Amino acid sequence: MEAVGNLSRKEQVIRSAAELFREKGYAASSMRDLAQKLGIEAASLYSHIKSKEEILQSLCFDMATEFRKSLAEVEKKNVTAGEKLRLGIIGHIQVMAKDLTASAVFMNEHRHLSQPYLRDFLLLRINYINRFKAIIEEGARNGEFKDTIDKKLAVMTLFSSLNWMPMWYDPASKIVPTDLGQQLADMLVNGLKKN
Amino acid sequence: MEAVGNLSRKEQVIRSAAELFREKGYAASSMRDLAQKLGIEAASLYSHIKSKEEILQSLCFDMATEFRKSLAEVEKKNVTAGEKLRLGIIGHIQVMAKDLTASAVFMNEHRHLSQPYLRDFLLLRINYINRFKAIIEEGARNGEFKDTIDKKLAVMTLFSSLNWMPMWYDPASKIVPTDLGQQLADMLVNGLKKN
DNA sequence: CCTACCGATCGGTAGG
DNA sequence: CCTACCGATCGGTAGG
16 A cells, blocks of 8 residues: 555545546445555445545535635636636636546536435535626626627536546646636637637 | 337337436446336346446447447538538537437446447547547638647537537427537637627 | 455346 | 346445
8 A cells, every 4th residue: 555645544545536436437436446445455444434425425525615715716806707707717627627536526426426415516516607607697798798699508518618627638738727727718718710 | 118109129228228327327227227117127128138238338339320420421521620610510419419318328428338349439439539620620720710729628628518518408498409509619619709 | 454244236147 | 028046246334
């Protein structure tokens, strides 16, 4: 069992679980797989965590908290809708880039949460999406954005682009997260076409 | 057990499985769940299909075939890169709209394919993506598109937007698939901003 | 953190 | 399409 930085044993368990869940999916990951990754017996996991799902809950809700903090910062600023959207996108990307593994789990595995956690999670998500939608609507009202585009489509396209980033972004690549967020924002706001 | 249109029993099994896999994920869906949906015993499923994975294979590779057919049609046309991209997007969306359930499974569950199917699937996908990337590169070369945007980022953003559509598009909504594809293409090519 | 173990459930087969 | 069943594996507990 190798060291994984300065993490508590519980944090190590959660981190290893995140890697496993990302790779195989939550349902296909067994506690025995996880124990093996950590070099211990499956039963020993339960001195650190209460259940398999508790790990998923930590991962999902901790990420949700980070996203909300980032968006709240942006909303405080007194800038145009276009600029707010740009900053919101960059913030979202930066939160994901800080932990791509947890981000992937957050995105793909949250549906395995049981009630009432699933409900709470989905409420947080819809709230977050609606706050981005409000920014887009503001931009459409004040003439910054086209008002011909369907707002739901626009915001879902935005989140699709953002949320798939952990699936293909290579943290070893030359492009740093801030630039990635900037380019993504530029592409979504200004489009591919030269003008 | 209700009728599910004019489908063979095997097709009914596959269709019900697609719904189940979409809802709960492949790994969390049991053959007993599937049997119950169809009103039969789990063991009886095996007179129609060879294994659980065979169902996943059908779903994934049938969708892949549809996507490739659609793209091949577009590539034949003698039009600008921008127009090719637009038609490619509309085609992709139309293929998905024909079977949103299978599309969601295709996108989220293909990783549960075993070898060599997984390898084959990923090769088909990378080929498909690269052909879209070639269209974007063509547009960047001939001055239709900005050449400042990272091509990998552009194509991954495109596919993120396309592939998440089954997660939020409501087929009962007023916006029809062709318009959806058109609006999506407009947003990605021209951006949100007024020009 | 371990040994020893539990009841439940899994995908699938045999044989009709 | 059913009954009867298999070996494997699951998440988790008891007790140290």
